Amino acid sequence: MTAGDTLRYALTSLHGARARTLLMLLAMAIGVAAVVVLTSLGEAARRYVVDQFAALGTHMLIVIPGRSETGGVGPATFAGETPRDLTLDDAFSLTRSATVRRIAPLNIGAAPVSWQGREREVTILGTTAAFLELRRFTMKQGKFLATGDPTQASAVCVLGVKVRNELFGAASALGEWVRIGDRRFRVIGVLGTEGASMGMSMEDTVIIPVAAAQSLFNTSSLFRIFVEANGREAIPRAQTWIRDTLRLRHQGEEDVTVITQDAVLATFDRILRALTLAVAGIAAISLAVAGILIMNVMLVAVTQRTSEIGLLKALGAPGRDIRVVFLAEAALLSLLGALLGLAVGMAGTWLLGELFPNLDFSAPWWAVSAAVGVALATGVLFGWLPARRAARLDPVQALSRR
Amino acid sequence: MIELRNIHRVFHVGDQQVHALNDVTLSIQPGEYLSIMGPSGSGKSTLLHLIGLLDRPTSGRYLLDERDVTDLDDAETARVRRETIGFVFQFFHLVSRLSAADNVALPLVLAGIAPTERAQRVAAVMQAVGLADRAHHRPDQLSGGQRQRVAMARATIMAPAVILADEPTGNLDSASGKEVIALLEQLNTRGMTLIIVTHDADIGRRARRRLKMMDGRIVEDDSA
Known part of the structure; x- marks a missing residue:
């Protein structure tokens, strides 16, 4: 057949x-x-x-205290054995290179935020003015943190939109004083609705100056430093530069991890x-x-x-x-x-x-x-x-x- | 050309043994016209199946054209069946979804013969059975007699040496039955060996050599 x-x-x-x-x-x-x-x-x-992700901040590098062997984000990155703190001075030392456009330090903690008897436990981010542009966030109302001496702990805060709605409802938030932990902060702005990054919704956070966060949480170390490189080609050089600079500042010990947006993307x-x-x-x-x-x-x-x-x-x-x-x-x-x-x-x-x-x-x-x-x-x-x-x-x- | 030596065929039905063929020895010459008669269960169909290589004996030898075909493998058995033997069944066994011509062409398809040659040969045998104008009818559009004639065209298309007919008229009215028998006898006069298994004494009597079977044995072998 x-x-x-x-x-x-x-x-x-x-x-x-x-x-x-x-x-x-x-x-x-x-x-x-x-x-x-x-x-x-x-x-x-x-x-x-x-x-x-790529749109969020294409040329970004993230400095994490503690050394992990791999380039990716693993448990060790978060557990972070930290022989030496990552300080604000460390952060600002990184700006002195042509490969770096801007940096933003980040401190993180949780604290109760209250206004007129309403209270919520919220993630508090401590950072500087550069953070807004670096992460491509936009403001819904008011202004972001002012540029100026980052070591000054001015008592101002920017609310995520969800926090604003839950605390203030229909009332106007701008100019009001809220209590965060045991301090009072004046609301100067509300973040736009977009922006969930790295599994963290910005709608549910409150942003205060980094120095204020350090004193609020009683710490001198940073959680992260965000670095924006000057263009895509500058990323590898920026990475080397960050590593070298911080090693010098930390007495020759390489105790930070620098991950690139590319690695996170991958x-x-x-x-x-x-x-x-x-x-x-x-x-x-x-x-x-x-x-x-x-x-x-x-x-x-x-x-x-x-x-x-x-x-x-x-x-x-x-x-x-x-x-x-x-x-x-x-x-x-x-x-x-x-x-x-x-x-x-x-x-x-x-x-x-x-x-x-x-x-x-x-x-x-x-x-x-x-x-x-x-x-x-x-x-x-x-x-x-x-x-x-x-x-x-x-x-x-x-x-x-x- | 057909030579059966001491053929036994035993079936196992449950725990019982049925001796369908009991020491059958038979020799058939080319061109013979043979009828096999006998009551139901006498073994006549089993004998026909054995001759047609659809079944194998439990013991004994079968020689076809002086070649021992008792223990051929599946592919070789199929080839011998295709080239040497034509079957005509009581229930016609036409494939209902194929046209008459396609049914007739099946043996050629199985033999791997090219479509153009197929068409010629099919047309010729359809002509021979008087159904040239019915070639594209499906079996359910044909009468019983016409269906059996299609089946006969199919049985003869490979020009086999032996035609085996198992109750070919069992399902037909007497007029159609006569036509079918006439066609079969015509094939015999052209030299094909014809073996008919039948219940019908009138048909059985027409054969030049008549076997009668009983309980798996040949009890009569008359030649006129």
Whole structure:
């Protein structure tokens, strides 16, 4: 039996059982379409997050006290064995390079914030005026911290928008005095709504001058120093410079970690790619289910067509030919289903693109080819058992069935 | 050309043994016209299946054209069936989704013969059974007699040496039955060996050599 005739014969039997064929195509198509749509969704989300991140502050470096061996963000980064504090003077020593555009020190703590009997426990950030531009935040109302001597602990604060709403409600916040811990601060501004960065929503924070934060939390060390490099090319040089400067200041000991935005970006990229893969894997389960359905349908077909199989044997078809015919049927089912699923998936992706125009939906090629490949493989794999059963039928018994 | 030596065929039904063929020895010459008769369960169908290589004997030897075909493998058995033997069944066994012509072409498809040659040969045998104008009808659009004639066209398209007919008229009215028998006998006069299994004494009597079977043995072997 030639390959062309085998295919034609398989097609006639698929055509002969139209309802069955259509249902199978549907099952396989749903599986493939699910993989295509879900991976393009995952990829779109990944690209969106990465783009957003890049927009936040492209040329940023972050100095963390304590030395960790790896470049990424790991537990050691946060546990941070700190042999020596990172001080405000350290921070400002970093500005004296052409590679550095601006820096912002960051101190962090939690304290109750209250106004007229309403109290909330809020994250307090201590920083300088440069922080606003460095992180590309915008003000909703009023002004940010004033530029000026950063060592001066002036009693002013900027509220995140959520904190403002919860404390003040409809009342005006600007110019009011709030109590943070055991001190009083005057509200000079409210941050805009955008800006969640590194898992920390700026809406739920209060920003005060770094010196004020140091005295509030009774510490001289900094939590982070944000450094903006002078352009993308300056990043590596800035990184070396920061390391060298701080080593000199810390008596030759390299006890800080400098991570670049690129490293953080790469980490997020990896995490989101893994998520996309996981989602694709879950969608692929439906492909396996479709494969099992194909097996079931082919087993039924073998039973229904027992006498036909007997006839083919009587007409001189070896078991091998019969196996190939049934395998071809299963493969055709899965291939046609996969193509249908691709079409549906592409349509779904296009529709998503129309609904969310600011996200870039397109299924990655590896997902598309993997979906079609897995569909074909499951079809043939699960078609094997029924095909073998057909090939092994006893012709006399098969012929006696009507 | 067909030579059966001490053939036994034993079926196991549950824990019982059924001796369907019990020491059958039979020799058939090319071009013979043979009928096999006997009550149900006498082993006549089993004998036909063995001759057609659809079944294998439990013991004994089967020589076809002086070649021992008892222990051929699956692919080789299939090839011998395809090239040497044509089957005609009681229930026609046409593939209902294929047209008459496609049904007739099946043995050629299995043999891997090219479509153009197929079309010529199919047209010729359809002509021979008088169904040239029905080639594109599906089996359910044909009468019983026409279906059996399609089946006969299919059985003869490979020009086999042996035609095995298992109750070929069992499912037909007497007029169609006569037509079918006439066609089969015509094939025999052209030199094909014809073996008919039948219940019908009138049909059985027409054969030049008549076997009667009982309990798995050949009890009569008449040559006219």
